[in-house]
Each structure stands twice: as structure tokens, then as C-alpha cells.
Amino acid sequence: MINIKNGALTCCGSIVLAAFAVASGNAARAETWPTRPIKWVVPFSPGGANDLVARTAAEAVSKRLGQPILIDNKPGGGTVIATDYVAKSKADGYTFLIGAAGVVTNSFLREKVPYADSDIVPVAMLAASPSVIVVHPSLPVNTLKELFEYTKKQGKEGINFATAGSGSTPDFVIEMLKDATVASGTTGANFTAIPFKSGQESVTAVLGNQVTATSESSVVVLPHIKAGKLKALAVTSEKPISSYKTIPTTAALGFPSVKIEHWAGLFAPKGTPQGIIERMNAEIQTALNGKDLQEKLVPSGIEPMPGSVAQFATFIAGERERLGRIAQKASMKADH
Secondary structure (H helix, E strand, C coil): CCCCCHHHHHHHHHHHHHHHHHHHHHHHHHHHCCCCCEEEEECCCCCCHHHHHHHHHHHHHHHHHCCCEEEEECCCHHHHHHHHHHHCCCCCCCEEEEECHHHHHHHHHCCCCCCCHHHEEEEEEEEEEEEEEEECCCCCCCCHHHHHHHHHCCCCCCEEEEECCCCCHHHHHHHHHHHHHHHCCCCCCCEEEEECCCHHHHHHHHHCCCCCEEEEEHHHHHHHHHCCCCEEEEECCCCCECCECCCCECCCCCCCCCCCEEEEEEEEECCCCHHHHHHHHHHHHHHHCCHHHHHHHHHHCCEECCCCHHHHHHHHHHHHHHHHHHHHHCCCCCCC
8 A cells, every 4th residue: 555645655755766776876886897806815825725716716707707806815713814804894896705614614613703604695606625534544444334343443532533623624524424323333433533733734644644544625635545645435525526436425335414525615795786796606607617617626626516696505504504513512612
């Protein structure tokens, strides 16, 4: 029903005009964007998988947008420093975050973070590296089930399992493996976390047979697997690694709950015009499906992960619920 009282009509008309003006302004910004260089903030030091994905994707997307995409590395705080920087940046389409698992887990692993989860919004998934469960070649096991049986024979502590610290991806793998042993009836199998400062350090410890096992990004461990210096038991993804399909997936081995990947995705500050978010996503899809980008990422064990804004948002929400449940059950807290 239309209110014909002059005051109400004027008020309603003003609201409609104001909303139209905001929508028109957002559309105009999206149509003219970008007019200057764009910044992608990476929460890790140069040289890692996240940084590699960012630089490779930025090169391809910048060509399509007609503006440079600059990589700004802001490591520290388990991705908190970079995430906070982007969350507090102007929502104008010129600052984005190359987020990783910390974007999902920091709010429930850390007592306090300087931003809310809602302060950054999903734009596009970029790529993922499956986590590969590896052991030292001298260990007398060749399958995940054999690993479970072996740990039962090692006493209450089970076997040592290297991680990149509490709340890291390998730490979640340990908890998933514990649940999988119960589900499979292999009770008594256990894993003792041995924390290191980084995934690279934890892999080095297994290479030197100082620690029995770990689970780390495919891009980190594949060279050692190919050289025979590490023995791969499973990849924690639904699909095999494209460049090394002989390693079975945890799902294929009957342990679908052991599922986690080292992923990289693009986020924007809350309030970034939706037209800009959709345009950036569209250009990323073209880049991810392009031959050049795939040839640079796939051989190293990194899988391009195309998808819509909505699909990425659904993934983030699902991971936050799933990993939050695991962290709560294990009383997991970040230690750095």
C-alpha cells in the first residue's frame, strides 16, 4: 500500500533516491575500475607456495585488467598482520588479501584478533596444494592402514609427527588421523605432535629421521618424494595430485574425513563494490583456466581452483564450521 501523506511520501522518496544514488555510484566505480595499480597483500614471506600462487595469478590477471598488480608481503602473526591491514584498508577495489587457512582458523585458535571475520569478504579461490602424509623411508609401512597398526606397537605415545605449530595444517591432520583410527576400529593408534616454526623445518626433521612423520604441502614434499628421500602414504584431498597421481587420496583409502589442503584465495575489505568483486572473480577464472598459469603451477603440485564468488564463500563457511569443531574437540590453540 502506498502512503499518500505528503511527509511520508517525501521521506520514502528520499530513501529510494538515496539507495538509487548509492547503487549508481557503486556501478559507476565498477565500470571504470581499475584506473591505477592494485595491491595484493601476501601474509607470508616471498618464496613460499602462497607467494608463488599470488605472483603467478597476479601476472595473468593484471594483463586482463590493464593495470599492474603489486605483491606486498606482510608476514607474521599467523596471517593476522596482513589480514588486519586489508580489513582496515579502503574498500575501493585496490587492496586485496591472498588469504590462506589462517583466515578461517585465527578467530577460534587465537584469544584475540584485531578484526572480525566479517571485515573481509571472499572474492575467488585461486589454488590449492594437497597436504601429503609422508614418513621417513626407513619406516616399515607403505600404507595409511599400516601406519595406524605401526603406531599401536609404539606404546602410549605412538609416533612423533612434525607440525608447523599448534593450529597449523599438519596439526589438524593429526586430529583427523586420530578420528580416522577410531572410525576404522584401529583403536590405540596415536600421534604425538612435535612443533616446529615452519612446514619446511618440519619436513627437514623427517628427512633427517629426527621425527617419524609429517603432512605438508605437495609443493614442499614432492621433490623429496621423487628423490626417494620421503615415503608418501596419502594425499589429503578428494582428487589425486595432477602431476603425481600414484599417491592415493585419503578418501580412496577409506578415510574421507582426513581432508584438508593448503589453499590460497583472494579476499577484499568489507564494503568493496560487488561489481568490482565480480569483475575480479571473472578475470581470475579466465586466468586459472589459461594454459600459461596451469603450466606454471600444476607441475609443482599446485592445483588451480576456479569457481564463483558464491562457491568460495560456501567453502569458507564450511571450513570455518568443520575445522572449528575439530579445534574445539582437541582444545587447539595457536602458539605463535
